[in-house]
Amino acid sequence: MSDPVLSIRDLTVEIPTRGGLLRPVDQVSYDIAKGEILGVVGESGAGKSMAGNAVIGLLNRPAKITGGEIWLNGTRIDKLQGENMRRLRGKDIGMVFQDPLTSLNPLLTIGDQLTETMLQHLSITQTEARKRAIAALEEVGIPAASERLDSYPHEFSGGMRQRVVIALALCAEPSLIIADEPTTALDVSVQAQIIALLKRLCRDRGTAVMLITHDMGVIAETADRVAVMYAGRLAELGPVREVITAPEHPYTDGLMGSTPLASKGLKRLRQIPGSMPRLTAMPTGCAFHPRCPKAQDICRHDPRPRRDGGRAACHFPITHSAEETA
Amino acid sequence: MTDLPQIPPQVRAKAPSRFTRAWDSDFAYQFRRSPVAIISFTVVLVLVLAAIFAPLIAPYDPFDPASLNLMNGFSKPMEPNAFTGDVFWLGTDDQGRDVFSTILYGLRISLFVGAAAVAFAMVLGITLGLLAGYVGGWVETIIMRVADVQLTFPAILVAMLIFGIAKGITPVEYRDQMAIWVLIVAIGLSDWVQFARVVRGATLVEKNKEYVQAARLIGRGSGAIMLRHILPNVLSPVLVIATISLALAIIAEATLSFLGVGAPPTQPSLGTLIRIGQGFLFSGEWWILLFPAATLLALALAVNLLGDWLRDALNPKLR
Amino acid sequence: MAMIEVTHLTRIFDVSKPWLNRVLERLPKALLTAVSDVSFKVEERTVYALVGESGSGKSTIGKMAVGLLSPSEGSVTINGIDLTRETDAAKMDKARSDIQMIFQDPYASLNPRWKVRDIINEPVTARGGSGVGLAEKLLEQVGLSALDADKFPHEFSGGQRQRICIARALASEPKLIVCDEPTSALDVSVQAQVLNLMTNLQEDLGLTYLFISHDLTVVQHISDKIGVLYLGRLVEEGTPDQLFDDPKHPYTQMLLAAAPKMDGFGREIDPPQGEIPDPINPPTGCAFHPRCPLATRQCSAERPVMRELRGARVACHEAT
Numbered sequence: 001m002s003d004p005v006l007s008i009r010d011l012t013v014e015i016p017t018r019g020g021l022l023r024p025v026d027q028v029s030y031d032i033a034k035g036e037i038l039g040v041v042g043e044s045g046a047g048k049s050m051a052g053n054a055v056i057g058l059l060n061r062p063a064k065i066t067g068g069e070i071w072l073n074g075t076r077i078d079k080l081q082g083e084n085m086r087r088l089r090g091k092d093i094g095m096v097f098q099d100p101l102t103s104l105n106p107l108l109t110i111g112d113q114l115t116e117t118m119l120q121h122l123s124i125t126q127t128e129a130r131k132r133a134i135a136a137l138e139e140v141g142i143p144a145a146s147e148r149l150d151s152y153p154h155e156f157s158g159g160m161r162q163r164v165v166i167a168l169a170l171c172a173e174p175s176l177i178i179a180d181e182p183t184t185a186l187d188v189s190v191q192a193q194i195i196a197l198l199k200r201l202c203r204d205r206g207t208a209v210m211l212i213t214h215d216m217g218v219i220a221e222t223a224d225r226v227a228v229m230y231a232g233r234l235a236e237l238g239p240v241r242e243v244i245t246a247p248e249h250p251y252t253d254g255l256m257g258s259t260p261l262a263s264k265g266l267k268r269l270r271q272i273p274g275s276m277p278r279l280t281a282m283p284t285g286c287a288f289h290p291r292c293p294k295a296q297d298i299c300r301h302d303p304r305p306r307r308d309g310g311r312a313a314c315h316f317p318i319t320h321s322a323e324e325t326a
Numbered sequence: 327m328t329d330l331p332q333i334p335p336q337v338r339a340k341a342p343s344r345f346t347r348a349w350d351s352d353f354a355y356q357f358r359r360s361p362v363a364i365i366s367f368t369v370v371l372v373l374v375l376a377a378i379f380a381p382l383i384a385p386y387d388p389f390d391p392a393s394l395n396l397m398n399g400f401s402k403p404m405e406p407n408a409f410t411g412d413v414f415w416l417g418t419d420d421q422g423r424d425v426f427s428t429i430l431y432g433l434r435i436s437l438f439v440g441a442a443a444v445a446f447a448m449v450l451g452i453t454l455g456l457l458a459g460y461v462g463g464w465v466e467t468i469i470m471r472v473a474d475v476q477l478t479f480p481a482i483l484v485a486m487l488i489f490g491i492a493k494g495i496t497p498v499e500y501r502d503q504m505a506i507w508v509l510i511v512a513i514g515l516s517d518w519v520q521f522a523r524v525v526r527g528a529t530l531v532e533k534n535k536e537y538v539q540a541a542r543l544i545g546r547g548s549g550a551i552m553l554r555h556i557l558p559n560v561l562s563p564v565l566v567i568a569t570i571s572l573a574l575a576i577i578a579e580a581t582l583s584f585l586g587v588g589a590p591p592t593q594p595s596l597g598t599l600i601r602i603g604q605g606f607l608f609s610g611e612w613w614i615l616l617f618p619a620a621t622l623l624a625l626a627l628a629v630n631l632l633g634d635w636l637r638d639a640l641n642p643k644l645r
Numbered sequence: 646m647a648m649i650e651v652t653h654l655t656r657i658f659d660v661s662k663p664w665l666n667r668v669l670e671r672l673p674k675a676l677l678t679a680v681s682d683v684s685f686k687v688e689e690r691t692v693y694a695l696v697g698e699s700g701s702g703k704s705t706i707g708k709m710a711v712g713l714l715s716p717s718e719g720s721v722t723i724n725g726i727d728l729t730r731e732t733d734a735a736k737m738d739k740a741r742s743d744i745q746m747i748f749q750d751p752y753a754s755l756n757p758r759w760k761v762r763d764i765i766n767e768p769v770t771a772r773g774g775s776g777v778g779l780a781e782k783l784l785e786q787v788g789l790s791a792l793d794a795d796k797f798p799h800e801f802s803g804g805q806r807q808r809i810c811i812a813r814a815l816a817s818e819p820k821l822i823v824c825d826e827p828t829s830a831l832d833v834s835v836q837a838q839v840l841n842l843m844t845n846l847q848e849d850l851g852l853t854y855l856f857i858s859h860d861l862t863v864v865q866h867i868s869d870k871i872g873v874l875y876l877g878r879l880v881e882e883g884t885p886d887q888l889f890d891d892p893k894h895p896y897t898q899m900l901l902a903a904a905p906k907m908d909g910f911g912r913e914i915d916p917p918q919g920e921i922p923d924p925i926n927p928p929t930g931c932a933f934h935p936r937c938p939l940a941t942r943q944c945s946a947e948r949p950v951m952r953e954l955r956g957a958r959v960a961c962h963e964a965t
Contacts, residue, residue, distance in 0.1 A: 018355060043832035044803075159920050187698035188859070192903035193916040214832065217862075217905025221912045241910045258837035260866035261907045268844060269837040269866065275802055536754035540813065543711055543746055544768045545738070558758035 039223030094169030446514030451521020459529025883957030
């Protein structure tokens with residue numbers, strides 16, 4: 001494998017509060033290679049969005065990065081400030097958020113927003129930018145692109161708007177796209193369109209994608225590798241087929257099992273007892289041990305399990321026979 | 327229902343007391359961390375206590391003619407009077423009334439009128455705002471258009487208008503007794519609009535929430551839903567406005583009294599005292615004006631700062 | 646007798662601009678048909694699911710079923726009592742106490758200023774009953790602790806709040822519960838807990854559910870019969886097996902193909918074309934015809950009626 005586009009090493013984000021230090025992201029490490037789609041899954045509060053925001057430097061105070069490193073194309077970016085960070089955000093990292101309406105400026109035409117972004121980050125002329133904007137809109141599948149260029153965001157439907165957002169994220173030719181729940185607000189049929197579009201564009205351009213979502217089905221169909229997060233920590237990381245069909249971490253196993261599809265034909269779904277610990281009351285040792293069917297004494301005590309070479313950060317990973325994984 | 331779970335008594339006893347819970351709450355924590363809040367709260371508290379216990383604190387009763395001595399007139403603060411040798415902390419006015427005592431009694435009137443006017447405006451505004459927001463339709467149209475029209479006049483003008491009308495229809499012999507109550511109604515009526523607007527806005531948000539639909543489903547009537555479900559959830563912005571309104575109402579009362587249409591000289595408020603005092607400013611008896619004015623300023627400023635702090639503390643988005 | 650029967654249900658919303666704007670800008674009245682001529686029945690002790698994308702009218706049907714909205718046309722009959730026409734107040738009250746609802750947003754559906762005990766007891770106390778001990782019993786029934794009765798909603802997580810909502814819905818001992826997307830705001834593992842709880846309660850208490858959802862996998866798991874809605878119209882109805890193994894309406898087929906699959910690794914699908922049309926100006930004839938691969942001239946002219954096809958019901962001219 002060549003050098004990764006994005007490399008996160010032991011990233012830790014902390015929020016100082018009156019009740020003590022909260023750690024919404026706790027020593028998380030993962031890489032994304034050129035042209036690869038890494039799915040980041042987890043339930044709400046698992047820290048998956050917070051990790052994405054840390055990469056683009058969009059943490060809201062008082063949350064801040066207190067440990068670890070973030071490397072983008074061989075440059076360390078977690079210490080960047082102000083202007084440098086802003087340039088990086090538009091040029092090297094594109095962003096697609098859940099709600100397409102709030103990520104577009106309602107007062108500017110989409111043509112203005114596209115050309116403005118390109119002029120800021122690429123050395124091209126106004127006419128050239130306009131030409132490229134039309135090409136970008138055609139590429140994301142907006143019919144009659146040259147006429148729609150002068151339309152305002154509210155004149156588009158939800159699905160079309162998300163296409164515009166994708167065009168905007170890609171127009172400065174970034175090497176990494178962070179897509180945070182890009183299809184959660186969309187209907188099933190539109191979601192399929194957007195996913196297919198994102199996959200095609202990134203494959204054609206070799207863009208690396210961090211796809212943050214809670215939807216296992218979307219991950220299964222879209223991602224190459226998947227990182228499963230639990231209570232701010234990385235529980236499991238591996239190729240998507242293996243993680244979904246033969247999970248090694250008991251949490252991943254429970255999560256996959258509790259989707260209705262996995263319990264097909266059963267009158268009851270498999271369920272994980274209890275709920276994710278609050279950040280204010282994090283258990284010692286492995287964060288999952290209070291809910292884990294395999295927990296032993298060692299799981300309850302620090303130091304917590306780490307992913308050393310294996311897929312799962314677990315003392316007792318589930319082992320699978322060869323044909324199960326196939 | 328025979329299998330009711332028993333609650334072990336020792337579990338109940340372990341629950342933290344009401345005081346510890348209040349002390350530990352975010353609200354109390356924010357308060358303890360804000361010097362502005364602590365200082366302004368202390369100032370308000372001292373002034374309110376002074377007003378309540380005025381008859382006990384005041385060295386003289388400024389309204390008892392028997393205790394007045396014209397010879398004591400125009401005593402300077404902290405200096406023995408030239409004729410009687412009496413010492414007055416804050417001096418006396420032309421009739422020999424102790425300024426400190428008149429301030430204490432004036433504070434009483436000012437605070438009472440302000441608080442009562444705000445309470446009146448609150449009840450009126452909350453009721454109309456809830457009705458407008460929840461019932462909607464023509465009820466809302468009428469209430470909000472009246473509010474809009476009233477907003478186009480300065481509040482003080484509305485108060486003066488109401489005061490004038492009331493004065494015209496009350497018999498002369500009751501005028502002085504009625505003045506305070508007329509003042510309360512006049513200021514209250516000029517101030518209900520902002521309560522109604524805020525409550526209506528919050529009601530519009532709350533009434534579409536699912537807990538209100540759940541209550542409708544259960545068969546609750548509109549009255550019960552408004553009072554028991556919506557009202558408790560729209561009160562925190564009302565509390566903020568009430569505090570800031572209190573400062574405005576005290577100033578409005580002072581303005582009216584200063585203009586001579588408020589509290590009568592027999593029951594002088596801080597505003598009345600300032601009106602009386604300004605006549606002596608250029609003849610050198612500055613204390614008759616300065617001390618009531620400073621008290622009014624401290625009161626209005628402290629209440630206002632407290633309201634500002636309250637708004638920030640109750641709004642989680644600003645944190 | 647069916648627990649709930651809905652016939653020719655239609656609901657039209659007036660979404661026109663205010664009168665003055667309309668006069669000045671010479672705009673016509675804008676009418677949105679959220680639900681158009683929908684008929685189905687739910688048998689006692691079964692789960693009937695309404696599934697559809699946004700704008701399909703599924704929530705509007707749910708609100709009409711419980712009486713939060715009144716139908717523009719058609720009727721809702723609960724246990725033989727017609728909610729729209731019944732004049733006997735006692736019968737009406739009985740029918741209403743037989744229906745309860747669970748909402749989508751567990752954060753907005755509990756009054757934040759009320760204690761859990763008062764919230765759960767309200768359906769009983771509002772009718773003048775005594776709720777002593779009721780909340781504690783129901784809390785244990787939904788898997789929470791009796792001690793939770795003294796807490797306020799903000800002390801609970803989303804899943805726990807949804808359990809409290811279920812406890813409140815059970816307080817008046819209803820026969821039918823309308824569940825409007827009860828798990829779509831919840832995480833997968835919590836969703837499994839809540840769905841299992843709902844299944845347990847349905848079996849133990851003999852409940853009937855009208856289950857509204859956009860999630861095909863949830864619907865497939867929980868329901869005995871499924872109705873597929875598109876733009877306010879019922880386009881297909883059948884058991885989960887009939888629907889998922891042999892979808893007959895082109896829209897159902899499209900929906901199933903587009904839904905992400907857990908075993909669809911690297912699946913390249915031909916995504917469906919187009920988006921849901923504007924419900925203010927719905928297409929003529931069959932509402933799905935502009936996106937339909939099978940559409941003929943008849944489809945754009947004539948609205949198909951529900952017909953039997955291999956045991957299921959479908960509203961399509963071309964389905965075979």
